Amino acid sequence: xxxxxxxxxxxxxxxxxxxxxxxxxxxxxxxxxxxxxxxxxxxxxxxxxxxxxxxxxxxxxxxxxxxxxxxxxxxxxxxxxxxxxxxxxxxxxxxxxxxxxxxxxxxxxxxxxxxxxxxxxxxxxxxxxxxxxxxxxxxxxxxxxxxxxxxxxxxxxxxxxxxxxxxxxxxxxxxxxxxxxxxxxxxxxxxxxxxxxxxxxxxxxxxxxxxxxxxxxxxxxxxxxxxxxxxxxxxxxxxxxxxxxxxxxxxxxxxxxxxxxxxxxxxxxxxxxxxx
Amino acid sequence: xxxxxxxxxxxxxxxxxxxxxxxxxxxxxxxxxxxxxxxxxxxxxxxxxxxxxxxxxxxxxxxxxxxxxxxxxxxxxxxxxxxxxxxxxxxxxxxxxxxxxxxxxxxxxxxxxxxxxxxxxxxxxxxxxxxxxxxxxxxxxxxxxxxxxxxxxxxxxxxxxxxxxxxxxxxxxxxxxxxxxxxxxxxxxxxxxxxxxxxxxxxxxxxxxxxx
Numbered sequence: 001x002x003x004x005x006x007x008x009x010x011x012x013x014x015x016x017x018x019x020x021x022x023x024x025x026x027x028x029x030x031x032x033x034x035x036x037x038x039x040x041x042x043x044x045x046x047x048x049x050x051x052x053x054x055x056x057x058x059x060x061x062x063x064x065x066x067x068x069x070x071x072x073x074x075x076x077x078x079x080x081x082x083x084x085x086x087x088x089x090x091x092x093x094x095x096x097x098x099x100x101x102x103x104x105x106x107x108x109x110x111x112x113x114x115x116x117x118x119x120x121x122x123x124x125x126x127x128x129x130x131x132x133x134x135x136x137x138x139x140x141x142x143x144x145x146x147x148x149x150x151x152x153x154x155x156x157x158x159x160x161x162x163x164x165x166x167x168x169x170x171x172x173x174x175x176x177x178x179x180x181x182x183x184x185x186x187x188x189x190x191x192x193x194x195x196x197x198x199x200x201x202x203x204x205x206x207x208x209x210x211x212x213x214x215x216x217x218x219x220x221x222x223x224x225x226x227x228x229x230x231x232x233x234x235x236x237x238x239x240x241x242x243x244x245x246x247x248x249x250x251x252x253x254x255x256x257x258x259x260x261x262x263x264x265x266x267x268x269x270x271x272x273x274x275x276x
Numbered sequence: 277x278x279x280x281x282x283x284x285x286x287x288x289x290x291x292x293x294x295x296x297x298x299x300x301x302x303x304x305x306x307x308x309x310x311x312x313x314x315x316x317x318x319x320x321x322x323x324x325x326x327x328x329x330x331x332x333x334x335x336x337x338x339x340x341x342x343x344x345x346x347x348x349x350x351x352x353x354x355x356x357x358x359x360x361x362x363x364x365x366x367x368x369x370x371x372x373x374x375x376x377x378x379x380x381x382x383x384x385x386x387x388x389x390x391x392x393x394x395x396x397x398x399x400x401x402x403x404x405x406x407x408x409x410x411x412x413x414x415x416x417x418x419x420x421x422x423x424x425x426x427x428x429x430x431x432x433x434x435x436x437x438x439x440x441x442x443x444x445x446x447x448x449x450x451x452x453x454x455x456x457x458x459x460x461x462x463x464x465x466x467x468x469x470x471x472x473x474x475x476x477x478x479x480x481x482x483x484x485x486x487x488x
Binding site for chain 2: 023067068069097129147183190191192203204206207211214215216225226243244247248252255
């Protein structure tokens with residue numbers, strides 16, 4: 001049996017082990033890979049940067065705990081930027097499992113860092129079922145969809161909400177999502193109400209949204225951990241995503257090597273078969 | 277980190293390792309973690325819907341604010357439970373018809389107005405653009421859209437010019453698959469990084485710090 005035959009029959013668990021080593025190695029031996037900021041992340045940053053002081057920004061936490069590694073750094077970096085610019089931050093989630101508690105934990109932690117007061121500088125609306133009804137309903141009245149905030153306080157008791165009735169009072173929507181809801185934010189909210197939207201999405205779905213950047217329906221895009229790392233660079237806060245990029249790059253190099261090895265083995269094996 | 281926080285981290289670490297153990301082979305730890313996840317998710321979801329929909333948007337508005345018209349959607353929702361009784365299951369179709377009609381109406385407008393028209397418009401590019409690079413990109417977009425659409429045109433055999441154009445379309449589709457695959461690999465590895473970072477930072481270093 002040739003070396004190529006052996007590679008072709010390799011137990012996939014060896015590949016899992018190699019990937020595990022490539023992920024763990026940069027934790028033990030710190031390595032750094034340079035991350036470049038792409039035009040889509042820069043566009044999103046510029047759009048937020050251009051917002052006037054005290055603008056109202058709707059930040060969504062439309063993601064499940066399973067994709068926290070990609071999406072939470074985006075939310076954290078976005079909050080660094082928004083709180084620094086003194087934006088009024090309204091948060092909500094259309095994801096039931098984990099969404100409300102992630103939004104609560106992340107916003108409270110970031111608000112504490114920037115001395116922001118709940119009810120005055122930021123409000124967490126929490127979760128409501130049926131995202132289509134939520135997205136449409138917020139266009140008429142926030143209070144009709146969310147009579148109370150995430151912890152049950154009536155919106156009328158929160159000073160920040162006095163000036164926020166519907167999308168007309170929101171200056172920018174920053175969607176962070178790991179599912180198809182982004183498309184609905186574009187097709188229902190941006191198309192029908194005209195509110196500008198920027199998004200940070202899980203890497204799996206990122207390619208789809210480049211078309212929306214080209215058509216001008218989206219203002220900027222962050223794709224996966226790389227996108228989160230780019231926004232961390234732009235806001236000058238090195239965090240989880242930038243730390244993870246060394247591991248990410250190393251595993252990518254390993255996978256590229258394995259793809260090349262697998263293809264060479266495949267073609268050599270086919271050549272040998274044809275020769276027989 | 278306080279002891280209660282560390283206990284949560286240990287539970288998280290146990291379930292992470294139990295799920296990862298499937299990579300070696302199926303085992304009782306993996307099955308246990310899988311079942312706990314399914315049960316917890318269902319329970320959490322029911323509790324959340326009960327509080328945020330039934331109580332907040334139905335019960336409180338009716339009892340406190342006298343919004344009696346909400347009884348109609350409430351009843352329509354109740355009718356869905358008729359599906360559990362074979363003899364009366366047809367009644368649930370009234371609610372389903374309402375949901376289907378409502379959804380079709382909303383999506384017809386949003387898909388057409390928000391997706392189909394703007395996306396079609398954005399592919400209608402000027403081929404005598406600002407410069408050579410812009411013209412080249414516009415040409416690639418136009419050729420990509422036309423050839424991919426022709427690949428999905430099945431009313432005529434793909435031979436001659438149509439066949440060549442369809443083959444060009446396949447190349448564009450393959451490049452798109454490659455981009456999706458690359459992003460998918462990146463996404464999945466990110467998730468692994470997140471769990472490994474949790475195990476190393478929160479679990480191992482957190483536990484060691486507790487006993488320092």
